[in-house]
Amino acid sequence: MRPVLYILSFAAVMALAFWAYRENYATQQALRDRDALESRIDTLQDALAIQRAEWAYLNRPDRLRELVTLNFDRLGLLPLEPDQLGSTAEVAYPAPPALAIADPEIVNPVDVIGDQESLP
Amino acid sequence: MTRTPLRPLVRILQARAKGENPDGIERENLRLRNESTRDRARTRAQLRLLMLSAGFMAAFSTIGVQMGSLAASVPVEPRRAGAGAEVSATRADILDRNGRVLATNMLTHALYAHPRDMTDPAGTAEKLSLIFPEMKAPDLTRRFTDGRSFLWLRRVLSPEQMQAVHDIGDPGLLFGPREMRLYPNGTLAAHVLGGAAFGDESVRSAEVIGTAGIELALDARLRDPALATTPLTLSIDLTVQAAMEEILAAGMAMMNARGAAGILMDVRTGEVVALASYPTFDPNDRPNPVLPKDAEPGDSPLFNRAVQGVYELGSTFKIFAVAQAMDLGLVGPETMVDANAPMQWGKHQIKEWDNHNYGPLLSVSDVIAKSSNVATARIALMFGGEKQQTFLRALGLLDPSPIELAEAPKVKPLVPPRWPEIVTITASYGHGISSSPMNLAAAYATIANGGLKVTPSLLRGGAGKPAERVISEQTADAAVAMLRRVVTEGTASLGEVPGYAVAGKTGTAEKTRRGGGYYSDKVINTFAAVFPADDPAYVLIVTLDEPVETTGPKPRRTAGWTAVPVAAEIIRRTAPLLGLRPQIELGPRDGVTAVKQ
Numbered sequence: 001m002r003p004v005l006y007i008l009s010f011a012a013v014m015a016l017a018f019w020a021y022r023e024n025y026a027t028q029q030a031l032r033d034r035d036a037l038e039s040r041i042d043t044l045q046d047a048l049a050i051q052r053a054e055w056a057y058l059n060r061p062d063r064l065r066e067l068v069t070l071n072f073d074r075l076g077l078l079p080l081e082p083d084q085l086g087s088t089a090e091v092a093y094p095a096p097p098a099l100a101i102a103d104p105e106i107v108n109p110v111d112v113i114g115d116q117e118s119l120p
Numbered sequence: 121m122t123r124t125p126l127r128p129l130v131r132i133l134q135a136r137a138k139g140e141n142p143d144g145i146e147r148e149n150l151r152l153r154n155e156s157t158r159d160r161a162r163t164r165a166q167l168r169l170l171m172l173s174a175g176f177m178a179a180f181s182t183i184g185v186q187m188g189s190l191a192a193s194v195p196v197e198p199r200r201a202g203a204g205a206e207v208s209a210t211r212a213d214i215l216d217r218n219g220r221v222l223a224t225n226m227l228t229h230a231l232y233a234h235p236r237d238m239t240d241p242a243g244t245a246e247k248l249s250l251i252f253p254e255m256k257a258p259d260l261t262r263r264f265t266d267g268r269s270f271l272w273l274r275r276v277l278s279p280e281q282m283q284a285v286h287d288i289g290d291p292g293l294l295f296g297p298r299e300m301r302l303y304p305n306g307t308l309a310a311h312v313l314g315g316a317a318f319g320d321e322s323v324r325s326a327e328v329i330g331t332a333g334i335e336l337a338l339d340a341r342l343r344d345p346a347l348a349t350t351p352l353t354l355s356i357d358l359t360v361q362a363a364m365e366e367i368l369a370a371g372m373a374m375m376n377a378r379g380a381a382g383i384l385m386d387v388r389t390g391e392v393v394a395l396a397s398y399p400t401f402d403p404n405d406r407p408n409p410v411l412p413k414d415a416e417p418g419d420s421p422l423f424n425r426a427v428q429g430v431y432e433l434g435s436t437f438k439i440f441a442v443a444q445a446m447d448l449g450l451v452g453p454e455t456m457v458d459a460n461a462p463m464q465w466g467k468h469q470i471k472e473w474d475n476h477n478y479g480p481l482l483s484v485s486d487v488i489a490k491s492s493n494v495a496t497a498r499i500a501l502m503f504g505g506e507k508q509q510t511f512l513r514a515l516g517l518l519d520p521s522p523i524e525l526a527e528a529p530k531v532k533p534l535v536p537p538r539w540p541e542i543v544t545i546t547a548s549y550g551h552g553i554s555s556s557p558m559n560l561a562a563a564y565a566t567i568a569n570g571g572l573k574v575t576p577s578l579l580r581g582g583a584g585k586p587a588e589r590v591i592s593e594q595t596a597d598a599a600v601a602m603l604r605r606v607v608t609e610g611t612a613s614l615g616e617v618p619g620y621a622v623a624g625k626t627g628t629a630e631k632t633r634r635g636g637g638y639y640s641d642k643v644i645n646t647f648a649a650v651f652p653a654d655d656p657a658y659v660l661i662v663t664l665d666e667p668v669e670t671t672g673p674k675p676r677r678t679a680g681w682t683a684v685p686v687a688a689e690i691i692r693r694t695a696p697l698l699g700l701r702p703q704i705e706l707g708p709r710d711g712v713t714a715v716k717q
Binding site for chain 1: 308358692
């Protein structure tokens, strides 16, 4: 009985040692991975900050104003004016559909009458 | 412990019977006793020695193990605790109210030299002077060869310059990372932002500290590492600010003014939506101007006229005297007051502008519309100087502005030390006491806000102070209605903007001479506007320094001809951007809308 117990406990110690050895290296690898990721995050954040600054610089009002002036013949942009705001009451109703008689393709008066009768 | 007797009686008797000496027994017993005592003492001493050596063993083995582990383990850099966002951004960004960037950081590099590591100091100096025009080759060579081991060359480098320095390839030239403060919009809102500079510098990094404006006023907040990734959101609207600066610069040129300032403030929250001062500067490259001896402080581009410019603001103050008199129940809008000019007070004579006489009687409403000095003085005398002081102080006109700018707390309005009746008279129409346009904006906002005190703020959401009532709501409404009449039929007729019902008050004050007295041809023109009058949302202050309008036969210097048209144009351009819909009178109704309504 006793030798079996010795062998078993020795085997358990070996297994635990093997496990601890692997865990140690896995942890070190995880730490290295984290460091690499963090430095990548830092680089990307720096790049992002630069991109944001660049975006703000390219969209600065002075430059936009110059671009609008340069491209006036294509875009025709003007500053926002109060009379560009209106109320919904000022929006015109859509034009009523043109009467069929106005359509020059129709030559037969019977067609025209039939068309008009079918309107709601 | 049982003590064994030295002379046991039994053995003594037996020994005597045998004829032996009983003393031998006693000696024998004494010897045994001494031996056992000696043995016990030795055991104790051994135990003590053992414990002592165990203690030393433990101490030395601790040191040994520590030394062994230090010698055997691989040296590892100490790791950073959290994720590394705060390391890359050491100073928080500043955004406008819509999240557009006003100030941010950019990673650049500083250039320094270790002259002792240089292979070819003269050649390196020559090549550096080709890259950087401000460096002179002979000067650099001398500094590279005089035996020093360290030398700063440049605080910031552009990426192209850095590559060029790299290409020189000298081992004595080194780069240190730098966070540089960047204002992508250039001169826009320069006086709000102020500027930043490097504080303590080292090879690895440098601290960025604010030098003026909000960068200095909120320096602690911007540098707080816990808040480094939370941007500071201002109340400034970039678009409105750009429009206001454009018009203000154009207006200043058209009116031949020496300087200009503009403030646009939300009357409900006290948020400053736009703040401009001319001449201006670029906070990316903050100048350090040397002014000529006779220059005014306002000639420096760094001078923030809206906050630091303490001027006699003239007739814009009249509404305060009238509002106070109405609040005290002394007059109503239609009460007739004595306006017979000139008014004699002791040895002083109070006159109207251009020696007019609006008298003999004028309604209070017309006092504001026509801007009568005499009638305002009579109204102020009704309640007297003490109440006037209290009221002006409640409006914040006699104290430094609480706005979050580094310049603001240092600017104390100029108030006479004593307050005799002549001061009451002059203060009622804005002379003899000086205040800043920012204080004036807050005071007008208080009136436009239905009489609840407004605290100006540059932070989104306002200062968040509980509003206390300064005047009653009825008085405030009546005061705004009077200000509206100034535009519709008074001195600010050029201020009418269709759809926006502008209300306001003009002010023209002669500039004070340095030696005392006033210039006759140098004025400060101010227009304090509130719009829209039926439901006030914004206050606009426009101040022009020494403007003159020259389209007429003779030069015109009153605010109605200079500051008012500029303010009207600012309102016309910015009101739609602020989301205010114009109340446009519709044309004659067509059939459809007539039926619908």
